[in-house]
Amino acid sequence: MPTSVQEQVKVLVELQKIDGELFRLRKVLAEHPARQKKAEEEFEKKKVRLKAAEDELKSRQVKQKDKELDLQSREEKIKKLQTQLYALKSNKEYQAMELEIKGAKADNSLVEEEILRLFDAVEEARTAVAREKEALAVEEKAHRDTLAVLKKDAETLGAQVSALEEKRKAYTPNLEPKLLTQYEKILKGRDGTAIVPILEQSCGGCHIGLPPQFINEIQMNPDKLMYCEDCGRILYWPS
Ligand SMILES: [Zn+2]
CATH class of the missing domain: 1.10.287.1490 (Helix Hairpins)
Known part of the structure; x- marks a missing residue:
């Protein structure tokens, strides 16, 4: 000595x-967990657009389904009226009901048009979901690359620290x-x-x-x- x-x-x-x-x-190594956490948070934020597109698709599908059920009950009502039609005694009553059926059928064709529009809207939303999924897949790839780089950096730093710790033992x-x-x-x-x-x-x-x-x-x-x-x-x- x-x-x-x-x-x-x-x-x-x-x-x-x-x-x-x-x-x-x-010091650089100690910052790594925070950097990783930040990368994870950034990626989580990017999932929001897909979630919104999926929610929109669901909401449009529900609307379409509701309209279809509505049409179904309307058609059943028409069937019922048509059965009643032959039981009617007077010509006047017959004509009145025939008019009612005609009106109901006209209403139904409007509902059918609405269902077609909703069908298009659902398809549009489905395309949007696919688009967002694709965009997210690209983001996910970039995110995984970032994590891999961080991991490799941390390993390199860890090895450098170990080597220096070993070196200082000589002094x-x-x-x-x-x-x-x-x-x-x-x-x-x-x-x-x-x-x-x-x-x-x-x-x-x-x-x-x-x-x-x-x-x-x-x-x-x-x-x-x-x-x-x-x-x-x-x-x-x-x-
Ligand atoms: Zn000083």
């Missing part, structure tokens, strides 16, 4: 490269446990960056300007660990 602070810092800087990447990858035994714990604590609290270089007299993490005497102190005491007073990250002098 390297003993001097300078050597420990060198190890930390190397470890930070891995941990920074790990932080980034884990951690070279650090004093106390320092490692402290570094990891800062890492967690500071978005995956625990050790940063001093850049242009500023903290490379939060960019706050560092006082000249602070810079002097770091340069004079290379074996003392220095922390940014603002963000708490470990600072080092870039070689």
Whole structure:
């Protein structure tokens, strides 16, 4: 194990490269369930048009059926009247009923026309359902492709994370446990960056300007660990 602070810092800087990447990858990976959920929701929304077309078809079929039943009862009524017709005694009554039957038949032909119109409307709705089904099938294919890409991405990310976790094991035994714990604590609290270089007299993490005497102190005491007073990250002098 390297003993001097300078050597420990060198190890930390190397470890930070891995941990920074790990932080980034884990963040992307953590967003995956939400991305998948969003894709599922978007696809659910696309089912709405088909549902509406199917509802319209059903409603038109019900109307058609109702009209057909109506016609059926009207025809039965005419049959009844025609049977009664021969039982009538007077000519006047006969003529009146004959007129009634004629009127009822005229009404029925209107109902028949209405049924034909409803039949066309049902066919139209059926075509619309078929069209929406076809459109949804295209959407479903795209949706499945999206899910497959997301799954593959997640697998790739997972493999990269595992590889980096394995790689970091080469560095951690070279650090004093106390320092490692402290570094990891800062890492967690500071978005995956625990050790940063001093850049242009500023903290490379939060960019706050560092006082000249602070810079002097770091340069004079290379074996003392220095922390940014603002963000708490470990600072080092870039070689
Ligand atoms: Zn800082």
